[in-house]
Amino acid sequence: MMAELAHHNWLTQHWLEIAAREFCGEADFRRAQLALFLKRGFPTRHEESWKYTDMSALTQASFMPREAPAHTLCAAIQALLTSHVLPAIRLVFIDGVFYADFSDTTQLPLEVTYCALTELPATQLTRVSQQVFQQHDATRYPFALLNAALFSNGFFLHIPAHCKLSVPLHVQFFTTQAQPVFCALRNSIHMDAHAAADILIEHISIGHTVQNTTNDFTSIILADHAQLNHIRLQALAPTASQIANVFVEQGEHSQFNSQFFACGGKLAREDVVINQAARDAVCQLSGLSLTMHDGQHFDHHVTVEHAAAHGTSSMRYKTILDNKSSAVFNGRVHVHPRAQKINASQASHNILLSPSADIYTKPELEIYADDVKCNHGATVGQLDNDALFYLQARGIPADQAKMLLLTAFVEEIFASVREATLAEYVRVAMGYTHAS
Amino acid sequence: MLQIQNLHANIQDENGVAREILRGIDLNVNAGEIHAIMGPNGSGKSTLAHLLAGQANYEITAGEVLFEGQNLLALEPEMRAAAGVFLAFQYPVEIPGVNNTHFLRTALNSIRKHRYEPPLDAMDFLTLVKTKMQAAGMDEKFLQRAVNEGFSGGEKKRNEVLQMLLLQPKLAILDETDSGLDVDALQAVASGVNSLRDPSRAVVMITHYQRLLDYIKPDIVHILMQGKIVKTGGPELAHEVEKRGYGWLNGATA
Ligand SMILES: Nc1ncnc2c1ncn2[C@@H]1O[C@H](COP(=O)(O)OP(=O)(O)O)[C@@H](O)[C@H]1O
Ligand SMILES: [Mg+2]
Numbered sequence: 001m002m003a004e005l006a007h008h009n010w011l012t013q014h015w016l017e018i019a020a021r022e023f024c025g026e027a028d029f030r031r032a033q034l035a036l037f038l039k040r041g042f043p044t045r046h047e048e049s050w051k052y053t054d055m056s057a058l059t060q061a062s063f064m065p066r067e068a069p070a071h072t073l074c075a076a077i078q079a080l081l082t083s084h085v086l087p088a089i090r091l092v093f094i095d096g097v098f099y100a101d102f103s104d105t106t107q108l109p110l111e112v113t114y115c116a117l118t119e120l121p122a123t124q125l126t127r128v129s130q131q132v133f134q135q136h137d138a139t140r141y142p143f144a145l146l147n148a149a150l151f152s153n154g155f156f157l158h159i160p161a162h163c164k165l166s167v168p169l170h171v172q173f174f175t176t177q178a179q180p181v182f183c184a185l186r187n188s189i190h191m192d193a194h195a196a197a198d199i200l201i202e203h204i205s206i207g208h209t210v211q212n213t214t215n216d217f218t219s220i221i222l223a224d225h226a227q228l229n230h231i232r233l234q235a236l237a238p239t240a241s242q243i244a245n246v247f248v249e250q251g252e253h254s255q256f257n258s259q260f261f262a263c264g265g266k267l268a269r270e271d272v273v274i275n276q277a278a279r280d281a282v283c284q285l286s287g288l289s290l291t292m293h294d295g296q297h298f299d300h301h302v303t304v305e306h307a308a309a310h311g312t313s314s315m316r317y318k319t320i321l322d323n324k325s326s327a328v329f330n331g332r333v334h335v336h337p338r339a340q341k342i343n344a345s346q347a348s349h350n351i352l353l354s355p356s357a358d359i360y361t362k363p364e365l366e367i368y369a370d371d372v373k374c375n376h377g378a379t380v381g382q383l384d385n386d387a388l389f390y391l392q393a394r395g396i397p398a399d400q401a402k403m404l405l406l407t408a409f410v411e412e413i414f415a416s417v418r419e420a421t422l423a424e425y426v427r428v429a430m431g432y433t434h435a436s
Numbered sequence: 437m438l439q440i441q442n443l444h445a446n447i448q449d450e451n452g453v454a455r456e457i458l459r460g461i462d463l464n465v466n467a468g469e470i471h472a473i474m475g476p477n478g479s480g481k482s483t484l485a486h487l488l489a490g491q492a493n494y495e496i497t498a499g500e501v502l503f504e505g506q507n508l509l510a511l512e513p514e515m516r517a518a519a520g521v522f523l524a525f526q527y528p529v530e531i532p533g534v535n536n537t538h539f540l541r542t543a544l545n546s547i548r549k550h551r552y553e554p555p556l557d558a559m560d561f562l563t564l565v566k567t568k569m570q571a572a573g574m575d576e577k578f579l580q581r582a583v584n585e586g587f588s589g590g591e592k593k594r595n596e597v598l599q600m601l602l603l604q605p606k607l608a609i610l611d612e613t614d615s616g617l618d619v620d621a622l623q624a625v626a627s628g629v630n631s632l633r634d635p636s637r638a639v640v641m642i643t644h645y646q647r648l649l650d651y652i653k654p655d656i657v658h659i660l661m662q663g664k665i666v667k668t669g670g671p672e673l674a675h676e677v678e679k680r681g682y683g684w685l686n687g688a689t690a
Pocket of ligand 1: 447448449450457475476477478479480481482483484493
């Protein structure tokens, strides 16, 4: 294995660092995952699901060791945390390191277990990290493999049966590094039967030249009747990158409501996989991506595996692209044989503000059962010039008129965030203040 | 107030071929006057109206337009609105997702800003808009709707009148605001326009029918044909057109 590793300078270095740490009770697991990754290799554009997203820069990257964030940055984060807080339970990580001082868990019920992953006992860690993993064809998700080998931290959350969080949980991952740094984070959310929670996971950069590359992995297990409102917000600096995987296992009658928001980063790729292996599960997914800068590229792949009967899934994704930016939306619905009475819908709507922006949107429906309701639709368009002129003719300046039309386009996605304070928080972060 | 001289404008058709739609328009509108422009379908009436409001689809090949002495064609549409030009659209645009109240308030406050007037807050605006809705004969339920979305033809026209009453323009151009209206709606439009009648304002009404002119008496009537004003006269010209059609005007000069 070391021979194969030697081809990847930064990987070798990272692996050695990880291997030297004390918390590696799960070393065998990591080693096995790394071997799988090396065997499979970095994805190339010859693979269908990586056709539009070029990862070659990552293969050749040279990453530096993480430096402690500068005092001024810490102060900036602290200022942000005091001025801009949600009434929430808060977990704060800076460049992958957990900051207990910046976190606030006073409102977390006692029966809830949370901790930074590094604080879990090794045996439990191994169990937690492998749990969801066995269900999926691992080689399909190379960065999940890589993450399993290289993760340095993340959070662990366990909400016991019938426990309902009355305030949202806000997990903030700050990135601050001015030189290229790689960090793999592994998060685990485990909700027992009838548990309920609202969770916002935010990736945000402090500073405009932040160069972190984050490989983020989140596994979510929802037991029967559990209900999770899960919001992800990616507001990285235009120089930072992220490769994320979210794997969800849904129990009977469980509900997974998820909104993905992205407005930053140079390269951002997400693979979301929802596995409905138990009947009557519901997932409602929506997302909004804004790509604004030349060279900025987002790629969102989402798969729902309908492996049991009476499942429901809906996807509603919107993208606004400007300048020479590009984005991919790939929504896959896979209805297994015997998974009858499935109701699946998918919509992808996109606005190009510039003629040099590109969107690739593609539904993939694989249906092997016969009693299934399935629909999909995709649109790619420009801002309605007649509407724009109408607004301007009433005295509304062009910029504001555009914003009105864009707000109308995106509003339903914000509105799908159920918890009001989170919806407002995300609106502000995305640059859309609420229409009065 | 408005001086149009020798205005020529082209539009590009689907094949990218330029077609001359306005072929030398001359028109003077003074403050206090009400003008009517009549003409057969396709003669260029809406083109002229859109062009004055700032629609950018046209290429102006000759001529000039002065509004209160300044070059109107150099202004962005919103600056024309701020200067006091208002177009009631023949086909008002539906804008899904944009709340009508929010739109109306944003429009009014944008224009107030140009007049150095403070913005109206939500409460004051609501009081104002409700009185104007009454004048336009519009149900208050239309405040909650998206701009023009799913409005009937008549409701859209009333919404145009409402906007005119709110924004109090100096020059109101009404593009067939009377078409497709029942008598009630027609009266609402007419009383809206008549309420704007004032020595410092002017109105240009584009219409097909004499009918509207029974409610709003124009000072001057123009006949536009094939991109040119071929005849100008008093209110009696409208009656004549109503009786005889446009055929007899072919080749006539203003
Ligand atoms: N967007 C456009 N593209 C191509 N031709 C147009 C466009 N708008 C108007 N025209 C043409 O210009 C001419 C004048 O149209 P218009 O100004 O709408 O006439 P009116 O309002 O007098 O009925 C017509 O022949 C019409 O087909
Ligand atoms: Mg017309």
